[in-house]
Amino acid sequence: MATRLIATVCLSSLIACGGGRSKSAMYAPSPAAEMSAAGPGGGGNKIANEPGETWKRSTIVANSSRVMVGDREQLTLRSMQTNVAVDGYRARVVIDYLYANDHDSQYEGTFQLRLPEEASPFFFAFGETEYAARDAQVAKLTIATDGEVREPRQIMAQRATAWQHPKEARMVPRETAQIAYDQTVRRRVDPAIMEWAGAGVFSARVFPLAARKLHRIVIGYDVDLVRIGNDLEYRFDLPADVPASIVDVSLPDGTVAQSTPRVDGRSASGRQWLHFEGTKDRTIAVRTTPRGAPLLVGTDPAGTFFAGQAAPVLPATKGATSDTGVFLVDTSLSSNPDRFNIWLKLMRGVLDGNRDTMSKFNVLFFSVDAHAFKAAPVANTPQNVDELMTFANTLALEGATDLGAAFGAVSALSLSNADLFLLSDGAATWGESNLHALGRTLRATRSSLFAYQTGLAGTDLAALSHLARESGGAVFSVTGESEIAKATTAHRARPWQLMEARIAGGSDLMIAGRPTSLFPGQTLTFVGRGALAPGAQLELVVNQNGNQQTIHTKLAEPIATPLATRAYGQVATARLEELEDASGSIAKAYATHFRVTGRSSSLLMLDSEADYQRFNIKPDDDAYVVKSVAAAAEFDSQMKKLFDTLGSPKEAFLAHLAKLEKHPSARLQPAASYRALLSQLPVEAFAVPTVPLRTTLRDKRQMPAPVLAMLAKHELDYDAMSADADARRARATPQDALKSLSSLVEQNPGDAVLARDVGFSAMDLGLRAQAYHLFRRVAEARPHEPQTYRAMAQALAAMGKHELAIAYYEIPLAGTWEPRFGDLRTIVVLDYVRFLRGVIAKPGADNVRGYAQSRLATLSQEVKMDRADVVVSITWNTDATDVDLHVIEPSGEECFYQHRRTRSGGELTQDVTQGYGPEMYVLRKAPVGNYNVFAHYFASDRNRASARTKVYVTMFENWGMPDERVTERVIALETGKQKHAIAQLARRAATIAK
Structure with a gap:
């Protein structure tokens, strides 16, 4: 059946221009053009006007999901139901996933979702159903649809009888969400958190997944349609492993559409929709031919907003290109x-x-x-x-x-x-x-x-x-x-410089992508505030070599829809987030009000209102902030101040430090001398450029067939990739080994456990700059975990980046961290003192020599140790994990958490039972003989079926002496095996266990 839809394609990425009269060009260092496409959420310049087809279905399928409960274990997806409401150029998508936990144990799971390009999630809910995992009555859990564009409260009400005790996530600042989740899951109750993990990848940890039960996970997101020639297309890819699926696509009455596969439509309450069930097609597409430039309008407590798309007609002339x-x-x-x-x-x-x-x-x-x-x-x-x-x-x-x-x-x-x-x-x-x-x-x-x-x-x-x-x-x-x-x-083509943009009756005008130059054929997405005048036009003042023109584009009749407010909110939030920490509180208010999951905020789900109050998560008057502070004007104001410093590694470090001072789980209090040191250091001291790995294995004919098959299917097995890395290290270079492991990071962006894991491996391979940047990503995502800063300092010290190493060593010492990190300060101080002695003993490092001498004098009083025959420290990559350091001395006496002091003087730091470590063994005067070092793997993350834990081991012989020897090793702890050999020290020589 044919329906009619008015829409056009979207532009590029997200940008702000100032007020109702945008002058964004003044801040651009050079002309730029945004000709990005209208992929889901994309929009942009269309080069071809004739009808065509999109690329064939990709291996990386949008809307594909999985619930992992370990490195290999995942729950079974029983069914998937999708409701899509299209208004203008934009669609709201709500997906119900039903997952079965067929196991006899309750688990924590990681729900991973690959979204269409530029999709913006706004809703996340999770709950247990009354049905058993293998119950055949899944059909009873289907949600009735009427084609409306639903807000979160309506989505929950619509599913009231479909689950038991459901919980809806709330939008909160990202750091707060992470702390609340971590502390709650350690109490073995049921939080969930949905975070931005990279382009189109969102990760949501869910708990508890009750044994032998069926669970419902509901995701809602908004996305733009794709332009293909003169048409617009909504495209939904069905994952290959879904045994049962339903897709409903609704359109406003009076629109015309063609669907693939073809189905008959029905109409009610001013909406028409197409129903797809049991289709053998893996891709569902609904295509329309838009008439005019679409305009969406909507209101909420913060005001009246609009969003639209236009393709201004610009004269085309050829420009100069390089040869x-x-x-x-x-x-x-x-x-x-x-x-x-x-x-x-x-x-x-x-x-x-x-x-x-x-x-x-x-x-x-x-x-x-x-x-x-x-x-x-x-x-x-x-x-x-x-x-x-x-x-x-x-x-x-x-x-x-x-x-x-x-x-x-x-x-x-x-x-x-x-x-x-x-x-x-x-x-x-x-x-x-x-x-x-x-x-x-x-x-x-x-x-x-x-x-x-x-x-x-x-x-x-x-x-x-x-x-x-x-x-x-x-x-x-x-x-x-x-x-x-x-x-x-x-x-x-020669671009036109964009001088100004305006719409009669509108204010706070922002153009997605912040284009400073326009190319002929380019489609723009614009958003703003206010009730536009009837017959309003988008007016663009452009200039090309002194030829200034005003280009008018008439807008279509407005469509009233809730999609307008979130379209505005998505563009505005992204623009404010571009300013990084300069507009942090305002960006968070925008993200929270418009429910924009991303760099500022996450969707957090806790068990009760008391849990939210425990972390001081309470409703703020975000609508007042949005109403009072125009995003475009705020961006322009801040950009004038920040333009020369954005991208500066020194400014980025100082901003992170300021964030830690306010963080409730860090409460950093940097000393005045430390601040003075940082202010004196040059910008280049904070820069750690990465250089490409120098690999030798590039030809696919050099790769094992099973590895090539995994890469082609994007189904990477952790153990197989680790074995491949070991093989490459043996036959080629450490760089080749790390490249193999990096595929795991590419497959799982935002996974802190994996980033630490590969970071430890990079340290073991001697590739310190690569390790530093992996740890840096972890620190940015989880700033409240101090052991990450120690790892960064160790990597920098090994690189000879003494100034920045000092800056990072000081962070764990300046904060008030959670008690679960044990004797962190003792271990960091011991490590830091050794480093400072080395800095002072070597020529160079004049920028920090005075500071290093002063700090060494102070910290040496705290350490009260000039030398030690044996020092062993361990740290690991998984939270909620108990790894214990054991050292058996030549006498047979064992130093471990229940016997922390030995007769020969061996001492062990406080036992850390909740993850990461560190733990350290120190023996000042070591009797002659063999010292056997072990790691006891007593408790992994108890809410996971399996989680790969790696231990990074640093062993010193003759610590603090001229003939000091250092041995570093990464040990993978095997599930089901408690005792793992790390090394055997024969007084002054170490033979590393294989």
Whole structure:
């Protein structure tokens, strides 16, 4: 059946311009263009106008989910029901997942969800049903639908009889949510938390998953439609492993749509909807032809808001381009295999379609490593392009994505002013993650960057848009193969500089992506406040080489919908979050009011109102903040102050320090002398650039077939990848080993346990800069865990970054941390004293020598130890885990948590039973003989079926003496095995246990 729908496509990533009269261009260092596509949530410039098709279904399927209760164990998905309400260019999606716990034990689970591109979650609820895990009555749990656009309270009411004691998550600041969750789950009650974990990836820990019961998890998100030629399409990919699924798509009455597969529609209460059940198609699509520029309006307690899309008609003229093209091609796991095939088609298209202007080219393939196709640019001939394609198809697609290292590698090629073509999803899962810092590195190449948005899940459109804008480039939409021809020459158009934007009757106007330049054919998403005048138009003042024009775009009749307020809120929150900590409280108020899950806030679910009160989580008057502080004006005001410091590593460190001072589980109190030291240190002292790993195994023919199969399916087994890393270390290099492990990080962005795990491995492999950045990501996500700062300091010390190592060593000593971290201070002080002695003894480090001498004098009084024959310390990567250090001395006496002092003088620090450690053994005067060191794995996370725990061990012989020897090792603790050998020390020599 045909229905009619008025909509158009969305733009790029998220941006603010000032007030009702935007002047965002004044803060841009260089012209930029936002031509990003209308993938779900994308929007942007459309190059092709003729109808086409989207790319074939990706291996990384949007809406795919799983509930993991261990490294391998996951619950069974019994059914999935989806309700989609489309208004204008935007859709609200509510999905009910039914998961069965077939086990005899209650578990904590990690619910992982891959969302469509730029989808914005607003709702998360979880509850147990009355049905047993294997009950056949699943059909009774189907939710009736009427096609309305529902708010959270209505969603809960609609499911009142579908579960028992359901809980709805509340939006709270992210750090508060993390602390509340951690402390509650240790009490073995039932919280849940949903966090942003990277581009399109959200992770929600849920507890308890009752034994032998069926559980309902409900997720709600808003997303933009995809533009394909002149059409708009809502596309829903069904995961392959769903035994039963229902999808309902509703549209306003009077719209016309075509569906795939074809179904008849029905109408009621002003809505029409299409019902898909039992379909064999793995993708459901509903396509419409929009009429005019859509406009959505809505109200809430904070005011009246609008959101819309427009494609201003700009005159097209050719611009100047470089005669050299450099392609940065992402070969990470996320490109395997679908994106990589698209990248190759685009690359060939750009080379073939621009041979008249692009006379030479080179290609940098990158993941955590980077290697050039040729040592220098080669002629753009058909023969060289064919050779490139043959070579590219030999590459193994694996590893995480290090954009910063790739940009640094381009700078090293000395190709200033070349046009850069970034063929990547833009999701930086490795190395530097701060967009402003990445923008600084990119600007050093002195090149314009052009990127392509495909509409596939997992794309970080905000990152692509930011990088393109900062370099004077653009993001082009290529949502299907029919668009390649025009997309590959789109960079040759001359852009128009955007001087001002305005709409009659509107204020607080923001354009998504903060474009400072516009290209012909570009589609803009705009949001703002106020009741627009009838017949209102979007007016853009643009300039091209002194030719200034005002472009008018008439807007369609407004559609009243709750989607308008969240569309505004999503753009406004993202714009404020771009300012990082400068607008933290305001950004959090916006995120909380509009329920925008992301960098500022998380959805937290606790057991009772008393639990929320225990963590001082209470309703704030966020609506008042939103009503009083216009996002665009706040952004403009702060950007004037911050423009020169955004992306500065020193400013980022100081901002993190300020956050810790306010954090209730850190309460940092830095000494005046420490603050003085930080103020005197140069910016470069805080910079830890990552360089690409120098790998030797790049050809897929060098990889074992089982590993290639796992990579292609994105189904990585932890043990198999660890074994592969060990094999690569033996046959190739430590860098090759770490690249293998980095695929786990790419597959699981935001997993702190895994990041620590791989960070420990990087330390063991001697790759300290890689370890530092992994630990840094953990610290940013979980700033209340002090052992992370010690790990960062250790990595920096090993790199010779003495100034920054001191800065991080001081953090655990300046805070008031949770008691569960045991004798953390004692262990950090001992470690720090040894480091300070080394700094003072060596030449250099003049910036910190005086401070180091002063601190050493103070801390030596606390340590009261000049030397020790044996020192052993351990720390581990999993929370809620009890790992005990045991040392058997030559006499046979065992030092452990129940016998902490031995007759020979051996001492053990306080037992840590709730995760991470550290624990330390010290023996000042060691009798001659063998010392056997063990780790006892008494308790893993009791709410998990299995969770891989790794111990990072540091052993010193002759601590504090000239002939001091240090041994470091990472030990993986095996499930079901309590006693693990770490090492045997024969007084002055250590033989590491295998």
